Amino acid sequence: MLLKTEGFVLRNKKYAETDSLLTIFTRKLGKINAIAKGVQRPKSTMMAGVQPFCYSDFVLYRGKSLYTVSQCEPKEIFYKIREDIKKLSYGAYVVELVDAVANEGQTNNRLFNLLGKILYLLTKSEIEIEIDTIIRSYELHFLNYSGFKPEFDQCVNCGKKQSPHWRFSPQEGGILCNHCLQQDPYSMRISDMTLRLAKYLQSKDIIEVQKLKVNKSLNDALKKLLKQYIMVHINKYDFKSMELADKMSLNS
Known part of the structure; x- marks a missing residue:
């Protein structure tokens, strides 16, 4: 199931070679952990919106233990x-x-x-x-x-x-x-x-x-x-x- 919410990125840690593990404080879900796949790649379209402090619109897929970021659109990167x-x-x-x-x-x-x-x-x-x-x-x-x-x-x-x-x-x-x-x-x-x-x-x-x-x-x-x-x-x-x-x- 896909969920849409705005949120602030609290933490961004490298996860695997090209992925990041994000801690996001969202308006609709509270604090969550989510995997952003491929954002460590130089040409990633999501890179700008998943840095610490960023205020972004997220589309999330809920897995068994973690969310996965399907889409991310930065609203303010501070x-x-x-x-x-x-x-x-x-x-x-x-x-x-x-x-x-x-x-x-x-x-x-x-x-x-x-x-x-x-x-x-x-x-x-x-x-x-x-x-x-x-x-x-x-x-x-x-x-x-x-x-x-x-x-x-x-x-x-x-x-x-x-x-x-x-x-x-x-x-x-x-x-x-x-x-x-x-x-x-x-x-x-x-x-x-x-x-x-x-x-x-x-x-x-x-x-x-x-x-x-x-x-x-x-x-x-x-x-x-x-x-x-x-x-x-x-x-x-x-x-x-x-x-x-x-x-x-x-x-x-």
Whole structure:
């Protein structure tokens, strides 16, 4: 049976001499693995549409254990991401996150659309966007759409909305008021400014915040909290692509 769907290529690995094994995040089927036969040949008509990040229309044949790509028509290849190693590392990071939570048969249109938006923004010049800000925005929306939204509006233990100071607990799923700190002795400090930034980014579409200038120390503070949160809830501890992006940010 042939199936038609649009999708983003998350991974492309060589498979046999001229074939590729693709991991595709599709709109209709969720995440799938598919064989693209002959795409390693120089004259393959499908080569352009099966590279990582590519957003393509696919015609798929479902086999016993794998799909086979019968046709592939690229809609957007996001080539500019590959021209800048910093953006390439960020692009690889956002794709890694999707790959970590997506499953076959589980569609997620909000996450699908979010991935398209962040890849589109990464094609823009650094003059047009604030990369660190949109990555924090992406992380927060990614967590929401994956079912792991951190609570920043009230204490996750007692529901109190006011506190002289707050702590952030990745294990508990959000902020703790001053009366509930015993719930997690390893909770992390979170300043009022960091809390306000997190809530603002949660409430705004990623396209709306693309030019928002955020102080580096404030962005770094939120980044540290979200990194721990992602490690706890996504159960993935090694984002090599993000480590590369961090090193490049320090050198830039």
